[in-house]
Amino acid sequence: MTDNAYLAPRLTLRVGVTGHRPKDLAEADHDALGKAVQDILERLATDTRRLGEQAEPGLYADEPACMRLASAIAEGADRLVAEAAASRGYEINLILPFRRRQYADDFDGDALADYWRWFEHPAVTSCTELDLGEPGDQREAGYEAAGHLVLAHSDVLLAVWDGKPSRGRGGTAEIIDEARLRGLITLWLDLQGQLHLWVPREHVVEPLDDGDWKALTPGDISQLLNDRLEQLLLLGRGPDDASCPLKGLGDFARQTPRPRTRHCVHEWLRALLVRDVPFAASVDLGLERERSGAWKETLRAAHHLGGDSYEATLDQRLRQRWIAADNRAIDYAHRFRSAYTTNFLLAALAVLVGLLAVLAWDSKGVKALLVSMELAIIAGILLITWLGRRGQWQSRWLAYRSLAEAIRPARLSLLIGTSPVGAAEPPVDNGRFDWIPWYVRCSLREIGPPDAVVSGDSLRRALDVALHEEIDGQIGYHQKTAERLETQDDRLEYLAKGALWLTLASGVLYLVCYLVYLNGPALPAELYKPVATLLGGFLPVLGAAIFGIRATGDLRAAAQQSRRMSQRLKRLGSKLTSRLNTPERPVVRRLLGQLQLTMADDLKVWSMIYSERELVPGF
Structure with missing residues (x-):
């Protein structure tokens, strides 16, 4: 390790x-x-x-x-x-x-x-x-x-x-x-x-x-x-720093795999909405779990094909690189998602504090305190945005996820003695991401053909790995992800709409109090006026913040893509299953190539969904 x-x-x-x-x-x-x-x-x-x-x-x-x-x-x-x-x-x-x-x-x-x-x-x-x-x-x-x-x-x-x-x-x-x-x-x-x-x-x-x-x-x-x-x-130099692949690779080279992250606001929101994870002060990034358990079937098949040497080569030259890329991708995904979630919620909170300052107009001390709090919240939003952009949390998440998703399916071709012709394309048209296919190809180039007999049994084992460790695992992931994202999206929508309905109800209640005031008693209107002002100013902003979280995460589109991928993988899995008893090398090679292309297509769609979701200081 x-x-x-x-x-x-x-x-x-x-x-x-x-x-x-x-x-x-x-x-x-x-x-x-x-x-x-x-x-x-x-x-x-x-x-x-x-x-x-x-x-x-x-x-x-x-x-x-x-x-x-x-x-x-x-x-x-x-x-x-x-x-x-x-x-x-x-x-x-x-x-x-x-x-x-x-x-x-x-x-x-x-x-x-x-x-x-x-x-x-x-x-x-x-x-x-x-x-x-x-x-x-x-x-x-x-x-x-x-x-x-x-x-x-x-x-x-x-x-x-x-x-x-x-x-x-x-x-x-x-x-x-x-x-x-x-x-x-x-x-x-x-x-x-x-x-x-x-x-x-x-x-x-x-x-x-x-x-x-x-x-x-x-x-x-x-x-x-x-x-x-x-x-x-070699890796070329871009015309400027923003398009230099060497800088992108240098950024990755300075990364260190981490077991946990404290960027957990998005996970707290997920725990509140879906309740499939507990509230915790940090998030487990799965590093130790992947180091001990990832690609077990792959390594067994590699050992059966080429012995200890080939198994060690795939472990050291490919699996370790995938673990590192996957770990950094998960970390930066939590950073970026927690940052935009925090920004939207803090923006709503800043409006709430500002409204409280208006209501405390007669007390200069309280007013000063609330204004100071509002300024601190706004400064916090700007600081989070500056840190996220300076640390390139979004682009690093996309880059490292692209690297991990290019490496993982590439291992399957190695189990039948061949080597993938190419690697996944960079996720967006940005020269800095050119290091990703270069690095994947260099990693694959290191792995020579196995010292082995590639027989029908080898082909069946490769199909088994593709079915059980890749396709079944990805189908389970996409189905679970789609359900979770749809639940999050639905509940965020209900919360946002609820904030608007409460605003409407608050306004209606104030009008009722006003009608009462016109016909006699003034107390209800006097008592409810500050509350109506507060709710009428804060609730729409809270609803907008929730809609902002929804839109930035694009949860519905991501869920639909996971549903589509699940169906595509099921159909491809059926094709692979039909060849288990009579594997033919050209057919198996073609099917594994289709699987790699399917994963690459998913990566491109996923990148299109998230590449324009930049970190912003509010809404």
Whole structure:
């Protein structure tokens, strides 16, 4: 466990390889091809390390950059690149389309002996074997799945390609197209050793058409490739302080997870209205509970897939980051909600004290005391507003919640050996939030493929985790949240309307007293006049304050969104349940991707609801 919210990631660059077997490399200039492979791998490693030295202090962990290569070690291009990478200090992640003994049937003679040597190679840090059942008709599906898995664990694709269309599923051209669709840095080595970089146009509509292959000279490699790597690995500086992502990340880096908060006014209001929480002087943020109990099923599934090492990696690289982001998000949510609740209630109280001062007109001492109290209340409102804006309670709540909600569903893809292609977008169009997807991608980039066999049993376990720990948990959360928010909204509405009805009743009662005064006795009107003045001035303001709390919290819209999410998750849960007995890797991967997109959509709607609810000093 750590006391820092920001866990600096290790600088990591992942390179994937695809290319032809020896029979399709017969016309290649092997010397030129071999030298080009060595040069580009050296260039990638050198530029990555240099960018790490240029990075802001603390952006990355204080450890050497990690260079990884994902390869299926087929004869030809795969092994050519793997040999060059291993000699340059790259870690090698083997991605096999079948179990290793089944895959061995693809090789014979020296190629088979070389294949078996790779499993003992010191550069190899993991071997992920796909078990799609008996090879037979599954061979092309296995090659395709392995190619996509290589891409999932790559930031750069190096393709040794003759420029011709694919000759089957999972062929080189198909993998290159998929890399461009995913936005990977895509490098093509032709058979004469000429290196090309896919350069997308400024406004991309069709990723496979809106761009060009740029033949690189040594100077081009230094400039064009470095620019792409810098966009991938570093955080840019905004044109001003308000749009600087480095400042947003720096703010998060200074955070410390906390077990409790004393910003509890909103919880008191909830306890008064809904009565599902007790009144307390502080609010439990759930830090110890999450540290001891969060993601239990996820960690068990990770251990079953990749043993102690993979379980520890997911715990340290992902779970701990989620706990920190979730804790800070909950804390700042309480700060912001308690601040605007307090401001509205204090504004009503200031009006009440001001009215009492009017009623105490004949007593200068009492009047002075009440005026002092009113000024103190107004000063308190201004101070709370200043503290909230200076501390960026609203924007930090949105940012840290966005980070937590981007990390949590991302873990599911890791349980089937793959890695999410991207991360959730920032919640609003604000450059300072650009650090969120950068940090999530860096965290995922650290997690290499598991040293494991990914079988049907692994797919079922991943579906179980998605169903029980993600979907069921989120459905329960949204249903409970919707009920609680609707109850709060209804009761706040009743209170606000009640204040207006009481104002009306008070006015009617005074008019009755006045009619009595016109016909004789003056005492009722004289006695009730100050009370009517007080109630007539205070109750409408109290009603407006309650409506202000309602509007700022936008409780009804948030409740409706929770209802919609609950229904969407139920439908998605039914799809996942239908695949438990016959899990197929492409279908499971697609369903987990749908779940991640569903959670991202909810995040965007939720952000739209709350992003404009700024902290104000009253109404």
